[in-house]
Amino acid sequence: MGPNQARRTVAVSEYDPQALQAKWQQRWEEQETYRASEDPADPRERRYMLDMFPYPSGDLHMGHGEVFALGDVVARYWMQKGYNVLHPIGWDSFGLPAENAAIKRNAHPAEWTYANIETQANSFRRYGISFDWSRRLHTSDPDYFRWNQWLFIRFFERGLAYRKGGLVNWCPNDQTVLANEQVVAGKCERCGADVIRRELTQWYFKITDYAQRLLDDMEQLTGWPERLLTMQRNWIGRSEGADVLFEIEGRDEPVHVYTTRPDTLYGATFFVVAADAALADEIVTDEQRPAFEAYRAEVAKLSDIERLATDKEKTGVFLGRYAINPVNGERIPVWAADYVLSDYGHGAIMAVPAHDQRDLDFARKFDLPVKVVVHTGLADPGETGEATPGEGTLVNSGPLDGLTKTEAITKIIEILETQGRGTGAVNFRLRDWLLSRQRYWGTPIPIIHCPDCGEVPVPDEQLPVTLPDLRGEALAPKGVSPLASATEWVNVECPKCAGPAQRDTDTMDTFVDSSWYFLRYCSPGYNDGPFDPEQVRKWGPIDQYVGGIEHAVLHLLYSRFFTKVLHDMGMVDFTEPFQRMLNQGQVINGGKAMSKSLGNGVDLGQQIDDFGVDAVRLTMVFAGPPEDDIDWADVSPAASQKFLARALRVMSEVTSEPGVAFDGGDTELRKVTHHTIDEATKLIESQRFNVAVARMMELTSATRKAIDSGPGPADPAVREAAETLAVLLSLVAPYTAEEGWERLGRTGSVAFAGWPVADPALLVQESVTCVVQVAGKVRDRLEVSPDISEDELRALALASEKIAPYVQGMPRKVIVRAPKLVNIVP
């Protein structure tokens, strides 16, 4: 039996995805099909495609199924385009869930972690993602986190890692501090518990030193979605204004306030200090102290979000003191309130109730004066209760009278600066990144505390500082790090003076691990540093990054910060790590996020068992634009499977030999093929993957038709169409594509077959017939180009000799529906 006969006998029922998976998965592994070439002489241009690496929480879920299917479209497209593609995989394998599981099962977090990694790795292999497995990494491996420690020490040496005391976010459930970025609407980003504030000494990265650059460099990020850029911009929160000095009666040092509206200085009628700021406690009079302390205790229970809410009833306590307005010497009362935050600006404000709504609400509640200093044309805020923050002309403001807001800002800053009572200032909402955690399963902070020498970094040659072997109950959260109980581990010699000293017992936020892993992939076995700068120069920066929008201000901001520091250290050439960013939507079910309590979860493994990998992947990609949510209740993996069976059958039925010249084949089908190539290319480039899949479906139908009722399976155009189909399909359904390619008699992986190029000669569309009606009756038929303009078509129809007898003079109306209809009303 010849090969062609064998090919012709495949029926729908013979589309056996599990068998295809077993066959091709093995070949890809044996041949390391997707391994990036390390050969320096490889002439191909390189591309770096990265999916956000997974946390090993269990097996892969539907969300993974989507994001990796999308990323693989890009990686495989680039492989077809002839690039040397780096598409690595690893695990973000430190973190709390492993620790909590270990406490429950009286085990070590590593057991759970590495078992889950194995499970996920096997699922990824089955899922057919084109990873270069040779670069696999796990952040919980000592030869990875060693470099977290090494980087921490470099940051420390540069003054970018430091310890300070202060109020921090504390999750009472996870028993650890959190970074600002990990507090979402007042709740712990991980467990959802209400975050409280505690006074603690913690380690910080000085990301605020990079605030302006993080903002400026966003200009480079032309491949990022606008919404992501906006979220970063808002998080960084730059504003311009002035720092103004106010004397407080009975206090030697003046206090600073930050204001974006120094032009309204003459309208400041009271002064507000954050209730939890040290200043409030310092200046409150004895008489007011009891009321103040009671109030402060109430404020401590509130999150920043609650404090800043504009619709919240204003509260506060008079501190019994007066401040002096530096421009007019007026005495204004000093209050403590919750709507001023202690860690923003200077934790104190001048209140201008006429032009700031929160100040006005406060003034009305406590009967404080309202003084208009900018005439905006709107009614008096004191009467309406509506502050007037807009543009206008300055009044009641001495030297500023008659100026516009902008002019007044410039002028008052000038005046303040000459008098030494203030300066122009820029403020950022961004805070330093709190990175220490009181939990076990993370990177130990490589610092030794010596009573004589202070904070001493562990010498590089002693890295990594590994974790002491703790398990089960020993890991239970207790408000201090579990590492503190490992006394043998804690007590060490000071590296500087050899006296008795103690290790820092906190571990690093796992976002440290993920802030540079994409660089490690370039040289995963490198031993002389976190990465080989040479290899990063070769592969970096990342051309396409794919991952969830939930990381908009966490991982993405931190990684940008790390990259800039590494750039300043001379270790990388670029300042932005991710050129292009794709945020996929979520997979939901029945209009709702999948959850245990709703019982609407869909299991990825089960879907694969039922429909096969390719059908599941195709369904993910075909469901809609990548950014949109996929409602699994609205899609049909069964239909995807049917389509794939049809596609494979078409590829199996081709009877011509590989290598046949296509140009002798059926022109109609060739045109369809080349249109498909042309459109699919544009659609993939613009990330409209779902529409590209629709084009593949159309090509399949056209080929089917050509086989059944057209030129038949031996026509070269049928082979051309089927081979094109195999290559296009390889982006979304790699198993079916490989099998089809093989049945087409082609050798080598279809992944590198080469992206087809559309022949322009075959893209020219023939003419279409346009019907010309006069008063509803057909009078002429014109052959026109399918993309003729309305004007052209109108002119052409009116010039027709056949209509002349029916139209005298100018017609009353001409309705044009290009390219197919012109209706003339005489």
Ligand code: ANZ
């Ligand atoms: C006087 C004033 C008059 C203000 C006016 C606004 C309008 P952004 O843009 O977010 O930087 N502010 C300053 N420090 C604060 C703190 N610790 N907690 C709460 N609010 C604080 O906002 C700066 C403005 O927010 C400042 O300008 C200050 O109010 C307030 F018609 O000063 B403004």
Ligand code: ZN
């Ligand atoms: Zn010492």
